[in-house]
Amino acid sequence: MTTGHGTDGGAFDLPYSVIRNLTSPDEKANGVQTWFANVNARDILVLGTQDNLRSYIAEHKPSKRNSVHKQIENTIQELPDRFINRNSGITITCTACEIDDNKKIARLANASIINGAQTQGELKRYFAAEDGEAAEFMVRAEIIMEPLHEQIVEIAIARNTATSVKSVSQAGARGYLKDLKEAIEKALPGETLQMSETDEIGPHVLNTQAVLQWTRLLMPAKLIGAAAARNVPYKQGGKCLADFSSWAQDANTDAEAKKRYDFTVAMAPIAIAEYRHWEQHDGWNDQRLHEYGKKSDKPHGGRPVRRDKTTRKVNWVAPGILFPIMSALSAFVKEKNGAWVLEKPSLFKESEIIRRAVQQFRSDTVNREVALMGRSEQAYDALSIYTDTIAAVLQQQE
Template sequence: MNATQKANSYPFRYHSCRNISSPEDEVAGRRVYSGHAPASSVLELEDNENVREYLVDAKGKQRRSPTLVHQAIRKTLMDQPDQFSILNGGMVVVARSATVDDKERTLHLARPSIINGSQTQGELRRYFEKHGNHPDHIPSIKFEVIVTDDDALIAEISIARNFQNDVRAISIAGRRGQLDDLEVAIQKGFPSAKLRKAETDLTSDGDFLDTEKIIQVIFALMPEHLLRKLDVAEPSAKVFTYSQKTRCLKLYQRVVEENELADVYDYCLDLAPVAWKLYERWKAHQGFKGTRIRSIEREDGRIADVPDGVIFPILAAHTAFVRQDDAGTWGLHPPNAFSDAELIESAKQAYMEIADHNPWNMGKSRACYSTLLQITSIYAKLGTSL
């Protein structure tokens, strides 16, 4: 590639890149590259060859609300950007020609275009803009670059790669009626609430509550002896409740289906409205003012949103206060001596000293969960001894 060609190409920087062309590709004069790249590499790519532009802000069209796909991408970027490359499907790009510069770790692409991944690109742009183009963590993204000058083939690839027919676990659970009792339970604390029971139920407009998140929170508060009945290894380590929402949903489905887990099911239904109220309270807890936790969103001087990575160890710490009353109903019973302020201060220290100022690190750190649980356990013991 001469200087003029290099100047007219798109410099696609990568972490890793392999030529994975098949024998058929080589015979047809195509090449296919695959690897991982910093997400910043895809922000300025065109998507003129894609059959689906970014749907939230499609050019020349009425702005649309975020779909479940957009919401899922946003949640990953907000809560687990370090896992983005394995949770996201990645991006497919076509180019008319490509030159690999291994020394600079750069693919010089001629007339590149996204053909699958415009929604991902749109959400990545939103993520970078939200952080002033300098996020604390620049996520990696999987990529596939198909090099061909066959315009007809490019059109066919774009159509084929955008064909989707995905039925997620939430839709299956909803169709089986496994979420109906949970919805009734939630309505005891939120009378007009409806749970999302299908892929088409959107939470962005406030019509449906996030069912998977509710179940995650319920498991975050679940006592150890109940978790042991589900064969959860190391039940005191509640890390999975933050990072594995699909696992939580499947565990809940098992609780619904197996008769011998009836007491666990009772706990889930009793705690559902209590757990969700606790989650919502901590998500906008004004006690975080002055903590200087930079990942917390603030609006007009008020705490607007605390990241789930900070919230889940706090929620799990409340397990020490979960018990049944004389009537056998599960509830949250913190002693009068307990105050949120001490838990917030401990969470701040864990965030800074253990999690290195990263909320997703905190949400996945057993040490953070253990540290906060030690504090609430002390209060729980004092309460029972009074």
């Protein structure tokens, strides 16, 4: 039945019992056509999801099955004849569609499910478990024929927005993260960047928003704009992704957007390495930062550090403490021979900025509240005074 599917021009033959063309005049003007069809549930099992923003969430980790998955499963098992009414169905995109009503087959080019991957995943699970005793029932499919693949991406994003698809999926689908991913993989062999919400973040898959937050902290004021608050990456992490997507989109028409986009791509591997450096810096071990509160098993105001259970050395520091340090380092970021670099001068003492960070953490303003320090403009300003002063002295000597 299936002769192939994907974005390589392959054809997919989708049998149907009934199909109706409901193309609107607006769609027709754009070269788009839309059909609604009743199809056998088995016939959508091998459809690809390459243009979807996310694949079946529980495909690689069954524990990720949530209440929605279980409701789909319950309807399949107990009321399969009602499935077509109780399930929202699937949306299929293709770049060409030929309807053969004699054979009752829709021949689709470059077919992909863009909405309904969770439904398809639960159907696969059901038919695999029931083997030869599974019920036969119908699913309703919307088939959208859109000749332009970039428009298919936009349709997929729009159709998934109502189900809270994270922005990282949208940025990945639009290609905004491609250069960033390649830069990280080149500089940090064996590591890659999260491109979708279904990518499991781990030792080798970096959290996209976190990477953009760290890199934004290193962006010099003259590039990001002097009026931009230093604490934005902590207070509005999602804005770092939104801004980067905007810069990527406008890079070909806006010189400032291109400079910020190029900076982020170039500096991301440096920001990753720098954040890790400070997170496990030996200087934290001398600061008497308590992993737990004195009277409970929970630290007051959020845990500032974690320690290795064997060595008792600090191996993690809260972002609320590290972000002001990373922001202060932006004073040492500059363009050199056409490339962005971070050069910490010999006058700069890492132990001193750690001391100042802890001093801010214990100040009356922050009062040992990790989250409060991450948001405190005073903490960012206090640490930046140290690095800005050094940078100004060195500039005068040049």
